[in-house]
Amino acid sequence: MKVVKFGGSSLASGRQVEKVYHIVASDPERRIVVVSAPGKRFSEDIKVTDLLIECAEKALRGEETAPLVNTIVGRYKSIAEELRMPMDVISRITDDLLSLIAGNKLNPAAFIEAMKASGEDNNAKLVAAAFRYKGLDAHYVSPRDAGLSVSNEPGNASVLPESYERLARLKEEPGIVVFPGFFGYNTDNEVITFSRSGSDITGSILANAVQAELYENFTDVDAVYAVNPHIVAHPKEIRELTYREMRELSYCGFSVFHDEALIPAFRAGIKVNVKNTNNPEAPGTLIMSTRKNTDGPVVGIASDDKFSSIYISKYMMNKEIGFGRKVLLILEDFGLSFEHIPSGIDDLTVIIRQNQIDTATEKKVIDRMMHDLDADEVRIEHDLALIMLVGEGMRQEVGTAARASKALAEAKINIEMINQGSSETSMMFGVKEAVEKKAVQALYREFFGRAE
Amino acid sequence: MKVVKFGGSSLASGRQVEKVYHIVASDPERRIVVVSAPGKRFSEDIKVTDLLIECAEKALRGEETAPLVNTIVGRYKSIAEELRMPMDVISRITDDLLSLIAGNKLNPAAFIEAMKASGEDNNAKLVAAAFRYKGLDAHYVSPRDAGLSVSNEPGNASVLPESYERLARLKEEPGIVVFPGFFGYNTDNEVITFSRSGSDITGSILANAVQAELYENFTDVDAVYAVNPHIVAHPKEIRELTYREMRELSYCGFSVFHDEALIPAFRAGIKVNVKNTNNPEAPGTLIMSTRKNTDGPVVGIASDDKFSSIYISKYMMNKEIGFGRKVLLILEDFGLSFEHIPSGIDDLTVIIRQNQIDTATEKKVIDRMMHDLDADEVRIEHDLALIMLVGEGMRQEVGTAARASKALAEAKINIEMINQGSSETSMMFGVKEAVEKKAVQALYREFFGRAE
Structure with missing residues (x-):
């Protein structure tokens, strides 16, 4: 069984979701799919998560939110339209968003958390519906139902150890599980998010919980590069990295993979494969405990x-x-x-x-x-x-x-x-x-x- | 006015004291002479300070000390005999030592301190007598009379700031002052020593107090070497060093000059000249605030x-x-x-x-x-x-x-x-x-x- 995570740019449009569908459908071991919120379609585009934060802040200030809600729903809708899917899932997403906005604002931080997390949550519902529409046996699973409990640190949550045993039951789910990344629930059943780019963390936690044979992390580059491509043009792709090497690289400017996200995979010794949604045939970069040092001292x-x-x-x-x-x-x-x-x-x-x-x-x-x-x-x-x-x-x-x-x-x-x-x-x-x-x-x- | 300090090996025998006499006599600016206790005459010899510590420990345990006292007094005596000096200074040294041994032992640490310090103290009396015998106008000055007050940290004393003003009056002393290194007095008028090799510290304090034009530190090597001569044979001699360079070198194995001893000289900007008693014509090593960097990056x-x-x-x-x-x-x-x-x-x-x-x-x-x-x-x-x-x-x-x-x-x-x-x-x-x-x-x- 493989856990597969797709980043925001991999899910930004119908065309991208189509690629994701083919990737998942091509390997029956890809049984758990973790999704981010829709990201940028072009460099000036705005991520859905950022739209949601803006919308939450407007709502808290008592300002008009309808135009932003339209823009946000529009993003999901355009994906559904591109894929010519039935629109019932869009009604579900719209209802969810409107009821969130109308909800309790006594604790503004909690309100923003719930709004932010809805980006991933609703995208998981959309992706599950898209997969089903295209013939895969896929269904959305809520982190609440799956028992992903986290510490009460908004924007910086850590998974609680007891979650793993509950999440292990995802193995028994029939078909393909589509799971929203980025958040879990505190013991009061409130939404609490991980740090930014935290969908990587969710994927890693699930991979650990189900003892996956591989955690595939799909993004928009062919591999982790040996150096920042903005500094050296067309740098070497790294084929194999140890967890430690990845951690040291991410500390100092390598943002390809969230550094905290390595921990659960590292602890369970699960290999992480960073791959490109736009070029899934490329081998990508494999992150693991040990590698052969055949490439010289510096990776x-x-x-x-x-x-x-x-x-x-x-x-x-x-x-x-x-x-x-x-x-x-x-x-x-x-x-x-x-x-x-x-x-x-x-x-x-x-x-x-x-x-x-x-x-x-x-x-x-x-x-x-x-x-x-x-x-x-x-x-x-x-x-x-x-x-x-x-x-x-x-x-x-x-x-x-x-x-x-x-x-x-x-x-x-x-x-x-x-x-x-x-x-x-x-x-x-x-x-x-x-x-x-x-x-x-x-x-x-x-x-x-x-x-x- | 120059302050000149001689180390133990420079004063270990009559022949050595003779050399010291010639060095002092050759330059009328050499007005303050700081002396260590007699050191080793050959590599298996025992330093007088070590004999004194052993003697003090025996006395504290109530053991027989007469043979050791004989050995210690014998060291001073052999210097006096070599120089064919009158023996009255030896009687004075013997009396001093015996009355110290018979003294108060209620505070064993204070007893050891006083015994240790007597090595320098009595040697200063001997050297002053030798200088006078050879025709120089020289006299012993006690750190107590001169007002060298130190913190109450036996074996690790620091000079008290108020000492400097009192010590400045040494400038006014007629003739040549012979001053014992290594110790001062606490506010209860008890002897307190500096750390081992602390005569370097005394010399530096006096040089600061009298605003000497130079602090000459005579030892048994021609210069500070660029590297340990036990590791590289015949290494390069260092002509000029900054205080900082000397301090960094002494930290890591260079024992030529006591590292704490630099502080008073450094604070007053007084140059320190490390020279060889056995080859006083050699220029030695000059330690100062700045130097020309003409010798490459590493000194x-x-x-x-x-x-x-x-x-x-x-x-x-x-x-x-x-x-x-x-x-x-x-x-x-x-x-x-x-x-x-x-x-x-x-x-x-x-x-x-x-x-x-x-x-x-x-x-x-x-x-x-x-x-x-x-x-x-x-x-x-x-x-x-x-x-x-x-x-x-x-x-x-x-x-x-x-x-x-x-x-x-x-x-x-x-x-x-x-x-x-x-x-x-x-x-x-x-x-x-x-x-x-x-x-x-x-x-x-x-x-x-x-x-x-």
């Missing part, structure tokens, strides 16, 4: 910008027990999470994501550090990019650091920071944002040769 | 062994605010200070000095981390060496990391850890202890060429 290069560094120096810092902890306590008091802490003898640098902190808070952090730590100097620098070389083969091969730093030196790029030594699958370089692309390109050439 | 390579790494991994660690602080809190609860914290996305490694922790404590630390952090894995690895490339020129020059890691790769050395990015004057590599020497040799060849 992918990720990079991300907008990091800041807080530099703290104090003579004889090194001899002060508790100094590092005091630094981290101050960060915590300001709600800042840190990424890395390179250190010298008398200095320490904390790398944080820039979006966590504004100029006023920066000043407060500096003052607090100067005062509480009795530091000699505290200064913040912005616009740092982190580049991560990822690959399980890295630790066995002497000289990866040498190749990487040589490639950067030859490109005349100053390395602000190197962090290597904890992870066995990655090595990190910090550079100024202005040279990020150039640095990534230089590293790509070194480890993958010229792009095609 | 010295230090290394030290016996580090352990504690590896902690936990899936999604990265998203847990406060994780790092909790790790450091646990270390602090066990009294462990850390050196570096390289980090990955889901893992963190803490590098500590191995001598802080025994096997039983290691187990406790692991259990506590597994439990309190809910970690997926915690493991400790031993026998790591840290190698530090030091040089102010490093940050201006692109490619230092590349040269270093290439040199290590060509020597087939696996880099366990790279820490670069906080200090602007150093770059650190972690390797297994077994390959430490080989790694240092490879780096030396890269940055300094073949040894002569």
Whole structure:
């Protein structure tokens, strides 16, 4: 049995749903289908989820929602029309949406959650109807009926462990189950969503629960690429990745697969196949526990910008027990999470994501550090990019650091920071944002040769 | 005015004291002389300070001390005899020692402190007498009379700020002041010592107090070497070093100059000249605020062994605010200070000095981390060496990391850890202890060429 998840762009139009139908129909093992809400049909299009959030906010402000409801229903309707389906499912979706909008707004957060989640929920109903209309034995299953219970953290839910046993019963369902992604229910039976792109998480949870032989994650690229295609044109496709490698790549700018979504699949050892709805014959990228390291030490290069560094120096810092902890306590008091802490003898640098902190808070952090730590100097620098070389083969091969730093030196790029030594699958370089692309390109050439 | 400090080996015999006399007599600016206790005359010899500690411990246990007292007094006596000096100063030293031993032992720590410090104190009296005998206008000054007040931390004292104004009056003393290193007095007028080799600290404090034009630190090597001569034969001598470079080198195995001792000189911007008593014509090494970077990016390579790494991994660690602080809190609860914290996305490694922790404590630390952090894995690895490339020129020059890691790769050395990015004057590599020497040799060849 395979669990198959389709992303928003795979379900944005009737033509796309037709492709999805063929993919599911072509393999009798594809028994559980997880769907996102309809995504963008073209780059300026608006995702249904975003329309729903806007609609919910209007409703909360007591504004007119009818035009937006029309637009939203129109999106489902156009899919149904393209497929020449009977329109009864559209009436059902319209009724659902109208009754949601008319519903209880005493808790605005809960109201928005329910509205957001309806995008996936109604799309699951539509896709199930489309499959049936085209001759497949498919039916919609509600996360509530299936027992997908989650923690009460709107927009950031975690699955509750007891859900798995209940969800395992999906194996016994006849025909094909069409299941909405992105949300579950709290113990009060209220809708609670996962973080954005959370349909990946739902698919992974179901794959774990039914012990699927494979979790197929259909999106709109042929594979996970070895580097961001906006930085290097036509980069190499990655055929095989370990869970760890995927996790390290997603941390630093690879958004192909939601990083939290790997956990349930990883725990159950279920392979994840990232594939392209628009080119289902392509093998895609297979994510699994171990892979053969035949491709050199580096499997992918990720990079991300907008990091800041807080530099703290104090003579004889090194001899002060508790100094590092005091630094981290101050960060915590300001709600800042840190990424890395390179250190010298008398200095320490904390790398944080820039979006966590504004100029006023920066000043407060500096003052607090100067005062509480009795530091000699505290200064913040912005616009740092982190580049991560990822690959399980890295630790066995002497000289990866040498190749990487040589490639950067030859490109005349100053390395602000190197962090290597904890992870066995990655090595990190910090550079100024202005040279990020150039640095990534230089590293790509070194480890993958010229792009095609 | 120059402050001149002589180490133990420079004062171990009459022949050595003779050299010291000539050095002081040759420059009328050498007005304040700080002395250590007599050190080793040959490699199996015992330092007077060690004899004094043994003697103090015997006295505390009520054991016979006469033979040891004889040995100790014998050391001073043999110096006086070699110089054919009158013996009255030896009687004074003997009386002082006997009255110390007969003194109050209610506070054993205070008793040991006073005994230890007598090594420097009595040697200062002897050296002053020797200088006078040879025709110099020299006299002993007691740290008590001069007002060198220190914090009440036996074996780890810090100078109290109010001392400086009092010590400044040493400028007004006629002739040459001979001042014992290594100790001061707490506010109860008890002897309190600095950390071991603390005579360097005394010299630096006096140089600051009198605003000396130079602080000369005489020892038994011609200069600070660019690398440990036990690892690379006949290494390059360093002519100029900044305070920061010296501090970074001393941290990691360079014991030529006590690292705390730099602080007072550094604060007053007084240059420190490390010179050789046995070859005073050699220019030695000059330590100062800034230097011209004409010698390439690296000025010295230090290394030290016996580090352990504690590896902690936990899936999604990265998203847990406060994780790092909790790790450091646990270390602090066990009294462990850390050196570096390289980090990955889901893992963190803490590098500590191995001598802080025994096997039983290691187990406790692991259990506590597994439990309190809910970690997926915690493991400790031993026998790591840290190698530090030091040089102010490093940050201006692109490619230092590349040269270093290439040199290590060509020597087939696996880099366990790279820490670069906080200090602007150093770059650190972690390797297994077994390959430490080989790694240092490879780096030396890269940055300094073949040894002569």
